[in-house]
Amino acid sequence: xxxxxxxxxxxxxxxxxxxxxxxxxxxxxxxxxxxxxxxxxxxxxxxxxxxxxxxxxxxxxxxxxxxxxxxxxxxxxxxxxxxxxxxxxxxxxxxxxxxxxxxxxxxxxxxxxxxxxxxxxxxxxxxxxxxxxxxxxxxxxxxxxxxxxxxxxxxxxxxxxxxxxxxxxxxxxxxxxxxxxxxxxxxxxxxxxxxxxxx
Amino acid sequence: xxxxxxxxxxxxxxxxxxxxxxxxxxxxxxxxxxxxxxxxxxxxxxxxxxxxxxxxxxxxxxxxxxxxxxxxxxxxxxxxxxxxxxxxxxxxxxxxxxxxxxxxxxxxxxxxxxxxxxxxxxxxxxxxxxxxxxxxxxxxxxxxxxxxxxxxxxxxxxxxxxxxxxxxxxxxxxxxxxxxxxxxxxxxxxxxxxxxxxx
Amino acid sequence: xxxxxxxxxxxxxxxxxxxxxxxxxxxxxxxxxxxxxxxxxxxxxxxxxxxxxxxxxxxxxxxxxxxxxxxxxxxxxxxxxxxxxxxxxxxxxxxxxxxxxxxxxxxxxxxxxxxxxxxxxxxxxxxxxxxxxxxxxxxxxxxxxxxxxxxxxxxxxxxxxxxxxxxxxxxxxxxxxxxxxxxxxxxxxxxxxxxxxxx
Amino acid sequence: xxxxxxxxxxxxxxxxxxxxxxxxxxxxxxxxxxxxxxxxxxxxxxxxxxxxxxxxxxxxxxxxxxxxxxxxxxxxxxxxxxxxxxxxxxxxxxxxxxxxxxxxxxxxxxxxxxxxxxxxxxxxxxxxxxxxxxxxxxxxxxxxxxxxxxxxxxxxxxxxxxxxxxxxxxxxxxxxxxxxxxxxxxxxxxxxxxxxxxx
Numbered sequence: 001x002x003x004x005x006x007x008x009x010x011x012x013x014x015x016x017x018x019x020x021x022x023x024x025x026x027x028x029x030x031x032x033x034x035x036x037x038x039x040x041x042x043x044x045x046x047x048x049x050x051x052x053x054x055x056x057x058x059x060x061x062x063x064x065x066x067x068x069x070x071x072x073x074x075x076x077x078x079x080x081x082x083x084x085x086x087x088x089x090x091x092x093x094x095x096x097x098x099x100x101x102x103x104x105x106x107x108x109x110x111x112x113x114x115x116x117x118x119x120x121x122x123x124x125x126x127x128x129x130x131x132x133x134x135x136x137x138x139x140x141x142x143x144x145x146x147x148x149x150x151x152x153x154x155x156x157x158x159x160x161x162x163x164x165x166x167x168x169x170x171x172x173x174x175x176x177x178x179x180x181x182x183x184x185x186x187x188x189x190x191x192x193x194x195x196x197x198x199x
Numbered sequence: 200x201x202x203x204x205x206x207x208x209x210x211x212x213x214x215x216x217x218x219x220x221x222x223x224x225x226x227x228x229x230x231x232x233x234x235x236x237x238x239x240x241x242x243x244x245x246x247x248x249x250x251x252x253x254x255x256x257x258x259x260x261x262x263x264x265x266x267x268x269x270x271x272x273x274x275x276x277x278x279x280x281x282x283x284x285x286x287x288x289x290x291x292x293x294x295x296x297x298x299x300x301x302x303x304x305x306x307x308x309x310x311x312x313x314x315x316x317x318x319x320x321x322x323x324x325x326x327x328x329x330x331x332x333x334x335x336x337x338x339x340x341x342x343x344x345x346x347x348x349x350x351x352x353x354x355x356x357x358x359x360x361x362x363x364x365x366x367x368x369x370x371x372x373x374x375x376x377x378x379x380x381x382x383x384x385x386x387x388x389x390x391x392x393x394x395x396x397x398x
Numbered sequence: 399x400x401x402x403x404x405x406x407x408x409x410x411x412x413x414x415x416x417x418x419x420x421x422x423x424x425x426x427x428x429x430x431x432x433x434x435x436x437x438x439x440x441x442x443x444x445x446x447x448x449x450x451x452x453x454x455x456x457x458x459x460x461x462x463x464x465x466x467x468x469x470x471x472x473x474x475x476x477x478x479x480x481x482x483x484x485x486x487x488x489x490x491x492x493x494x495x496x497x498x499x500x501x502x503x504x505x506x507x508x509x510x511x512x513x514x515x516x517x518x519x520x521x522x523x524x525x526x527x528x529x530x531x532x533x534x535x536x537x538x539x540x541x542x543x544x545x546x547x548x549x550x551x552x553x554x555x556x557x558x559x560x561x562x563x564x565x566x567x568x569x570x571x572x573x574x575x576x577x578x579x580x581x582x583x584x585x586x587x588x589x590x591x592x593x594x595x596x597x
Numbered sequence: 598x599x600x601x602x603x604x605x606x607x608x609x610x611x612x613x614x615x616x617x618x619x620x621x622x623x624x625x626x627x628x629x630x631x632x633x634x635x636x637x638x639x640x641x642x643x644x645x646x647x648x649x650x651x652x653x654x655x656x657x658x659x660x661x662x663x664x665x666x667x668x669x670x671x672x673x674x675x676x677x678x679x680x681x682x683x684x685x686x687x688x689x690x691x692x693x694x695x696x697x698x699x700x701x702x703x704x705x706x707x708x709x710x711x712x713x714x715x716x717x718x719x720x721x722x723x724x725x726x727x728x729x730x731x732x733x734x735x736x737x738x739x740x741x742x743x744x745x746x747x748x749x750x751x752x753x754x755x756x757x758x759x760x761x762x763x764x765x766x767x768x769x770x771x772x773x774x775x776x777x778x779x780x781x782x783x784x785x786x787x788x789x790x791x792x793x794x795x796x
Contacts, residue, residue: 001257003217004209004224010601012779013747014754018600021222022420023618025601025646032754036780049224053255056650058598150212157213157231182211183235200456202416203408203423220421221619248423252454349411356412356430381410382434399648399655401615402607402622419620447622451653548610555611555629580609581633 002060006046012038017062019045028062029083031091037064052083059083063090066146071095078127080120088114102128147178151185158186168192201259205245211237216261218244227261228282230290236263251282258282262289265345270294277326279319287313301327346377350384357385367391400458404444410436415460417443426460427481429489435462450481457481461488464544469493476525478518486512500526545576549583556584566590599657603643609635614659616642625659626680628688634661649680656680660687663743668692675724677717685711699725744775748782755783765789 005028007021014035018025028047030038039045047062048069061083063069068090075086089098092113101109102125110121148169155165168189172178178185204227206220213234217224227246229237238244246261247268260282262268267289274285288297291312300308301324309320347368354364367388371377377384403426405419412433416423426445428436437443445460446467459481461467466488473484487496490511499507500523508519546567553563566587570576576583602625604618611632615622625644627635636642644659645666658680660666665687672683686695689710698706699722707718745766752762765786769775775782 001226001259002223003226004219006219006222006224011743011747014751020601020603023603024599025603027598027600035751035754051257053253053257054650055254055652058648058650060598146210150210154213154234157234200425200458201422202425203418205418205421205423250456252452252456254453345409349409353412353433356433399624399657400621401624402617404617404620404622449655451651451655453652544608548608552611552632555632 002049002051004046004048005060005062007044009039009041009043009045012041017045017047019047026060028060029087030062031068031087033091034062034064061087067095071098074128074131078124080123085115085120088116105129147180147182147185148173150182151178151189154182154186155189165189165193168196201248201250203245203247204259204261206243208238208240208242208244211240216244216246218246225259227259228286229261230267230286232290233261233263260286265348266294270297273327273330277323279322284314284319287315304328346379346381346384347372349381350377350388353381353385354388364388364392367395400447400449402444402446403458403460405442407437407439407441407443410439415443415445417445424458426458427485428460429466429485431489432460432462459485465493469496472526472529476522478521483513483518486514503527545578545580545583546571548580549576549587552580552584553587563587563591566594599646599648601643601645602657602659604641606636606638606640606642609638614642614644616644623657625657626684627659628665628684630688631659631661658684664692668695671725671728672721675721677720682712682717685713702726744777744779744782745770747779748775748786751779751783752786762786762790765793 005019005021005026007019007026010018010020010025012035014032016027016029017038018027028049030047047064048066049063050061050069050072052059052061061072063072072086072090075081075089076083093101093109097109100106105125107118107121107125110116110124111118116124151169152162152165156162169178172185172188172192177188204218204220204225206218206225209217209219209224211234213231215226215228216237217226227248229246246263247265248262249260249268249271251258251260260271262271271285271289274280274288275282292300292308296308299305304324306317306320306324309315309323310317315323350368351361351364355361368377371384371387371391376387403417403419403424405417405424408416408418408423410433412430414425414427415436416425426447428445445462446464447461448459448467448470450457450459459470461470470484470488473479473487474481491499491507495507498504503523505516505519505523508514508522509516514522549567550560550563554560567576570583570586570590575586602616602618602623604616604623607615607617607622609632611629613624613626614635615624625646644661645663646660647658647666647669649656649658658669660669669683669687672678672686673680690698690706694706697703702722704715704718704722707713707721708715713721748766749759749762753759766775769782769785769789774785
């Protein structure tokens with residue numbers, strides 16, 4: 001429900017930050033790699049958040065970019081991994097490193113994460129491998145991402161699966177043919193697919 | 200509890216939108232017909248919302264007009280239909296089209312909605328038919344609606360049923376006799392009903 | 399947790415009002431006597447609220463003055479009376495009328511409330527009679543009330559019961575001896591009680 | 598989730614305060630020692646808060662400084678002590694007095710707290726004694742505290758226990774060697790520990 005918070009840093013701690021948003025101080029849990037990258041007290045910050053609703057507590061988790069938030073949400077879908085485990089992954093490595101480890105079934109890298117043994121590493125690989133297409137999108141230049149996410153999800157809504165449209169999107173993006181209006185981009189992708197069919 | 204959010208579009212996705220309301224980014228789920236009608240990033244938006252409180256999640260659902268919000272809430276009262284099903288209805292058709300299908304027991308139109316088979320269509324018709332008076336009100340010009348809603352509900356509170364007062368309201372509205380102050384409109388309706396009784 | 403909302407009237411309905419508080423539209427349930435006293439659309443409003451947390455819903459109830467809010471909360475403590483019943487009481491009569499009916503065990507007045515039969519009326523009288531001292535405070539001029547509430551509750555915290563200190567408070571108030579600083583008022587009451595002991 | 602509220606005092610009561618934060622009035626429960634130290638109506642206030650999520654209620658508890666909030670949270674971890682008991686402790690004594698009583702197993706002081714008998718006092722001592730290092734930190738000048746907290750927690754994240762690093766932190770602090778940047782302070786502490794090892 002709360003996708004981000006934009007305000008001033010009130011207090012920085014290694015595992016959490018308090019952000020002043022118009023007089024309400026939100027306590028946001030963060031992973032330890034984030035701490036050195038945090039602005040100083042009083043400085044502005046926009047942090048992408050996930051609101052966890054527990055039986056007797058509401059907890060906010062925050063990330064400086066949406067790739068980390070997306071990976072955090074994906075990790076919560078893995079059986080046996082809660083918010084603590086998901087934070088441990090992000091405290092240990094960047095999303096890209098993690099996706100590569102999943103894609104290449106690299107258990108050795110995964111067991112470096114505190115609390116992740118051989119069994120959890122295997123379960124991660126087993127449950128996340130089909131979600132690895134994320135990996136290709138991740139390698140695209142950072143500033144393109146929101147547009148490509150928006151385009152990808154629009155096509156999914158229209159019934160196309162990721163693997164069906166990802167190649168066309170990557171070609172169009174590599175050839176700088178994608179514009180800023182998602183409806184136009186959808187037409188370009190469908191045209192490219194139609195041409196592909198005729199070949 | 201949260202009836203609307205007014206802020207700036209932060210991010211648009213085919214099935215959700217993030218709205219910046221004074222530094223808090225609210226993630227609001229939307230139906231797919233809404234996506235093309237959304238303002239662009241950074242532009243102002245007012246979206247009518249429904250807050251769903253689940254055991255481990257709070258979810259917001261948003262609509263650009265109150266007719267859609269009202270239909271969404273009505274659909275949630277139909278046994279077996281949750282937020283996903285209600286969104287599917289609104290993704291497929293305007294409220295007016297849906298109300299007509301219910302009023303005319305038109306199962307063929309209803310089964311066009313993803314996830315709605317013959318059984319669900321019949322249950323919709325059975326459970327919603329008595330709520331169809333909504334249909335007449337819906338045909339009235341859009342900008343009149345808030346006034347007529349307010350008037351209708353005021354009379355209900357005073358003990359009148361919809362069917363008792365709807366004819367008088369529609370006549371007064373057709374003859375442009377209704378003003379802006381609901382208390383005055385109540386008097387006009389009751390006077391019309393009294394005259395009706397004497398005839 | 400949310401004691402009041404201060405914003406602009408967005409929409410008025412006989413049984414609820416939507417208030418725009420810096421871009422968030424809060425839907426607040428009201429009793430029907432309140433509807434005619436509501437400001438018009440766009441006008442400022444401050445409404446005293448009670449936040450009800452249910453398993454799958456958050457509901458706000460609102461009142462234009464704190465006496466009504468206080469009675470609403472008191473009614474919720476009566477076994478068998480929920481928010482709907484409490485609103486019905488306030489829709490039917492002012493707090494003062496209700497307190498008098500309780501104090502004088504006047505079942506006839508209480509059964510005028512929709513949904514309140516003989517049994518519920520008797521249970522109300524039985525469970526609320528010891529809370530009737532509220533009645534004496536209610537008769538004091540409106541603008542004195544916050545001060546007297548603050549003073550009463552401060553003395554309760556110090557261990558005095560209502561009935562012990564109410565007479566002294568009423569005398570001091572009648573003789574215009576109470577000032578604006580609650581700590582000073584506490585001393586005045588304790589001095590009055592000490593003198594009373596010596597007599 | 599809500600670490601503080603910053604707004605204007607709307608209403609002061611011996612056991613609670615209502616704060617106006619941009620049009621939303623938050624009701625915050627306080628301990629009775631706080632009441633005389635509260636600003637007057639209309640004056641600005643920043644209060645450190647704890648949000649308690651119960652099955653049918655959300656409750657906020659507020660403190661004028663973070664030591665009291667920290668002790669309140671610590672007390673909630675003691676079996677058999679809820680928010681009411683934790684408030685009773687803070688209503689009776691300053692954190693420093695409480696920590697000393699725990700450190701010196703002084704049951705006589707603890708049973709002065711309303712609702713705390715011999716058994717609860719012993720349970721407090723038994724469950725809180727290992728958390729007493731707090732005591733040393735508490736004696737450091739007030740304005741140093743946020744820096745030392747931040748430094749202490751950073752080192753804990755890196756795997757050092759409190760008792761391992763507390764002596765080094767206190768020495769560096771006594772000799773005015775700690776600066777404002779926590780990363781620099783971490784290096785100083787680790788260097789001091791390394792030298793200690795070589796001796």
